[in-house]
Amino acid sequence: MKYAIKKSLTLIITLFIVSLLAFLAFQVIPGDPTTKMLGTEATEEAKAALRAQLGLDGPVIARYFNWLISFVKGDMGTSYSYQMPVSEMLADKLPVTFLLSAMSFVLTVVISIPLGIWAGSAKSKAADLAISALDQMVMSVPPFFIGILATWLFGTVLNVFSTGGFISYKESLSGCISYLILPAFSIAIPRIAMTVRMMRSSIIAELERDYVRTARSRGAARGVILSRHVLKNALIPVITFLAVSAAEIMTGSIIIEQVFAIPGVSRLLLAAISGRDFPVVQAIVVILAAWIVIINFLADLLYRIADPRIRLR
Amino acid sequence: MMKKRILAVFLAAAALAGSLCACGGTTNQAGVSSDETTDSSGGYHANEITVGISQDLDNSLDPYVSNAAGTREVMFNVFEGLVKPDSNGDFVEAVASKVEISGDGLTYSFTLRDGVVFHNGAVCTTDDVLYSFETCAATSVYSNVVAALSAIVETTVDGNVITVTLSEPNSDFLSAVSSVYILPKGYTDHGTAPVGTGPFKYVSRSIQENLILERHDAYYGEGAKLDRVTYKIYEDSTALFNALDSGSLDLVAHLTMDQVNNLSNGYTVLEGTMNLVQAIYLNNAVAPFDNELVRQALCYAVDVDGMLNLTADGHGTKVGSSMYPAFGKYFDASVADAYPYDPDKAMQLLAEAGYPDGFSFTIKVPSNYQPHVDTTVVLAEQLKQVGINAQIQQIDWNTWLEDVYGNRNFEGTVVGFDASILSPTALLARWVSDSSKNMIGFSDAEYDAVYTQALATVDDAQQTQLFKRCLEILSERAANVYLQDLADFVAVHPQLKGFRFYPLYVIDMSTLYFE
Numbered sequence A: 001m002k003y004a005i006k007k008s009l010t011l012i013i014t015l016f017i018v019s020l021l022a023f024l025a026f027q028v029i030p031g032d033p034t035t036k037m038l039g040t041e042a043t044e045e046a047k048a049a050l051r052a053q054l055g056l057d058g059p060v061i062a063r064y065f066n067w068l069i070s071f072v073k074g075d076m077g078t079s080y081s082y083q084m085p086v087s088e089m090l091a092d093k094l095p096v097t098f099l100l101s102a103m104s105f106v107l108t109v110v111i112s113i114p115l116g117i118w119a120g121s122a123k124s125k126a127a128d129l130a131i132s133a134l135d136q137m138v139m140s141v142p143p144f145f146i147g148i149l150a151t152w153l154f155g156t157v158l159n160v161f162s163t164g165g166f167i168s169y170k171e172s173l174s175g176c177i178s179y180l181i182l183p184a185f186s187i188a189i190p191r192i193a194m195t196v197r198m199m200r201s202s203i204i205a206e207l208e209r210d211y212v213r214t215a216r217s218r219g220a221a222r223g224v225i226l227s228r229h230v231l232k233n234a235l236i237p238v239i240t241f242l243a244v245s246a247a248e249i250m251t252g253s254i255i256i257e258q259v260f261a262i263p264g265v266s267r268l269l270l271a272a273i274s275g276r277d278f279p280v281v282q283a284i285v286v287i288l289a290a291w292i293v294i295i296n297f298l299a300d301l302l303y304r305i306a307d308p309r310i311r312l313r
Numbered sequence B: 001m002m003k004k005r006i007l008a009v010f011l012a013a014a015a016l017a018g019s020l021c022a023c024g025g026t027t028n029q030a031g032v033s034s035d036e037t038t039d040s041s042g043g044y045h046a047n048e049i050t051v052g053i054s055q056d057l058d059n060s061l062d063p064y065v066s067n068a069a070g071t072r073e074v075m076f077n078v079f080e081g082l083v084k085p086d087s088n089g090d091f092v093e094a095v096a097s098k099v100e101i102s103g104d105g106l107t108y109s110f111t112l113r114d115g116v117v118f119h120n121g122a123v124c125t126t127d128d129v130l131y132s133f134e135t136c137a138a139t140s141v142y143s144n145v146v147a148a149l150s151a152i153v154e155t156t157v158d159g160n161v162i163t164v165t166l167s168e169p170n171s172d173f174l175s176a177v178s179s180v181y182i183l184p185k186g187y188t189d190h191g192t193a194p195v196g197t198g199p200f201k202y203v204s205r206s207i208q209e210n211l212i213l214e215r216h217d218a219y220y221g222e223g224a225k226l227d228r229v230t231y232k233i234y235e236d237s238t239a240l241f242n243a244l245d246s247g248s249l250d251l252v253a254h255l256t257m258d259q260v261n262n263l264s265n266g267y268t269v270l271e272g273t274m275n276l277v278q279a280i281y282l283n284n285a286v287a288p289f290d291n292e293l294v295r296q297a298l299c300y301a302v303d304v305d306g307m308l309n310l311t312a313d314g315h316g317t318k319v320g321s322s323m324y325p326a327f328g329k330y331f332d333a334s335v336a337d338a339y340p341y342d343p344d345k346a347m348q349l350l351a352e353a354g355y356p357d358g359f360s361f362t363i364k365v366p367s368n369y370q371p372h373v374d375t376t377v378v379l380a381e382q383l384k385q386v387g388i389n390a391q392i393q394q395i396d397w398n399t400w401l402e403d404v405y406g407n408r409n410f411e412g413t414v415v416g417f418d419a420s421i422l423s424p425t426a427l428l429a430r431w432v433s434d435s436s437k438n439m440i441g442f443s444d445a446e447y448d449a450v451y452t453q454a455l456a457t458v459d460d461a462q463q464t465q466l467f468k469r470c471l472e473i474l475s476e477r478a479a480n481v482y483l484q485d486l487a488d489f490v491a492v493h494p495q496l497k498g499f500r501f502y503p504l505y506v507i508d509m510s511t512l513y514f515e
Helices: A002-028 A033-038 A044-053 A060-072 A086-121 A126-139 A143-157 A173-207 A210-217 A222-259 A265-274 A278-306 B002-025 B069-075 B126-139 B143-150 B173-179 B237-245 B257-262 B292-301 B304-312 B333-337 B343-352 B370-384 B397-406 B425-431 B445-456 B460-476
Strands: B048-053 B083-085 B091-093 B096-101 B107-112 B152-158 B161-166 B200-206 B210-215 B228-233 B251-255 B268-273 B277-282 B360-366 B389-395 B412-417 B481-485 B487-492
Touching: A002 A060, A002 A278, A033 A044, A033 B397, A060 A278, A086 A126, A086 A173, A086 A222, A086 A265, A086 A278, A126 A173, A143 A173, A143 A222, A143 B237, A173 A222, A210 A222, A222 A265, A222 A278, A222 B237, A265 A278, B048 B069, B048 B237, B083 B173, B091 B096, B091 B173, B107 B126, B107 B173, B126 B143, B126 B152, B126 B161, B143 B173, B143 B425, B237 B251, B237 B257, B257 B487, B277 B292, B277 B370, B292 B343, B292 B370, B292 B481, B304 B370, B304 B481, B333 B460, B360 B370, B360 B397, B370 B389, B370 B412, B389 B397, B397 B412, B425 B445, B425 B460, B445 B460
Parallel strands: B048 B228, B048 B251, B360 B389, B360 B412
Antiparallel strands: B083 B091, B096 B107, B107 B161, B152 B161, B200 B210, B210 B228, B251 B487, B268 B487, B277 B412, B277 B481
């Protein structure tokens, strides 16, 4: 109970700080939203009137708290660029990004953990060497480059994928998922490489521990030792790494959404920043921060399941 | 249990290896001709097209408020004024069926066309026209349109004829009228669900995904030939190009020379002009560019032809002053050669101006316009030859708007100015010394006098001469280092015909059809 309260407090404080920083950043960077909205030909009076209408003419702190109060009440405001409620825009975009992130994460876990175990338990054999070499190579390729190669290969050469042929999850969930497979792989591949490496070295380290020797001397089969004893211990550092990965996958989607023309929240964030669409930026930044805090919280819970010795404090 | 795990491991490894091989393989296949991928260019095509655009319409769609060039380019198909520009740059009757202008240029009579129907089904009446004029005058973000409308002293309606009287003649009035899009009276949701009278009606949009237009069946004229146009949005130029090259788009405009050279899907590439004046705009108010000799030296130091060869295989038109060739009547090609490439002369002028060893300055260029960035890179190299060290600073568009355009905090900047209305004043008014849009702080008494005189002149030939004189003055004073009107490459599906270039930044979808 104490733990839950503590975590909730951390969440609230983090979100408060993040939103304040995002707000202040917008005061520092040049670019007046009214110029964006009315263009270079508009009169100063028209811009001043719009500024007043948007509440951009008050002192910074007052504006921040105005925003905060409405946000807490559930009103994220109206987009400057699109004249639409921000909540409506996000309701459209968030599921896409979450789906993409979830797919990348699942791909990472499902592929890297078995591969890592295999490489780790087959120490210094040809398979391990091959995986390690591939790993090293793939790890150094940034996702956007994999994405560009993939769109070119599957789109232009093989003609089985159409960039921008995105199908909304509202129309067809399976269509949406099949469009997202390539981008999800582009995000996941370097992550997979890193996780395999992590898993492999963790397994190798555990296999050299005393309890493995004891188990073996008692006559336990190799497979049993691996699945019953080694795996649980070896997974703990990997879970930490995967938790960090889950957060990074979200940031990885920022570039991948551009490359694959996926209308998700990251692409919206970029456009909103360059368009000085302040209410949209604020809302997305807060949601992304909340996402990362919550992921860390889930990782804590997972530790506890993997290793009951860990007490949550 | 163990077998299952081994199988899982094997499958996972196979999947990983498969995806890796796929990516690795691309380099080997780089030379493969993709002629076989052009399956979309033959056979039956539904009577609708998908157009790729590089920026979202992240603007209000209200025609009086929206100002982004990309938004205007699309919404041109949705809205019409009493008159509208055609591809020759003339004004033709649209919502009005007849326009009469009195000999003294003070009275304009517009006869409302019969049977004009809005996209929402309402019939257009003179009330709608009056409403549109009032609303536009009150809310338009275009100061030149507002200024033109403010000169109306009287509006009378007689049956279906609307007569407006001006306080003084204004040769720009008709172009302002073409910007007064006729909207249904009392309808106020144009920002998100616009309603006009154009050949296409707005159907829907999905942020950063698409915008859909459909044929307006009740259109009075010949109307659109296509049933439906879907604009797909790709902010990433590689993504846009890949989609085009794979055949999933039917039309993409504003391609670069590089993209045209790399296009392998058998599409037709049309060449027009971008209709803008690209220049190194120099801040005439700060040193060293407050010295005319220095500005002239820069003009001599820049080899525009060489730059065009490097950036666009020689495509593009030299402009020499603030006018682009689509304004055939005013454009003067001879001004474009006023400063032939002459580095010796440039150095001599620099020495005369007190900079025998050259100087350093910063060129700010908006990072989202690749052609401007490419141009700047080439120019900086050329300027080095005469001892001028130009540092390039890439900034984002909104920073440019506030810092460079608004605060005039710059030395040089490479951008292109386009014309918001079909009138030479759209390009020339900003250089009058006291204009709020005069971002370079150009100040020349003769220019101000000639420009003012041109505005007051009713005789067309005389007025044209005066505007041409304005262009000469800008060239003589070396207000800016004028470069070019960029080539505009449009790739279209081989069976899609009827594309027309306009002297404005618009694409008319109503003339397109499939063969």
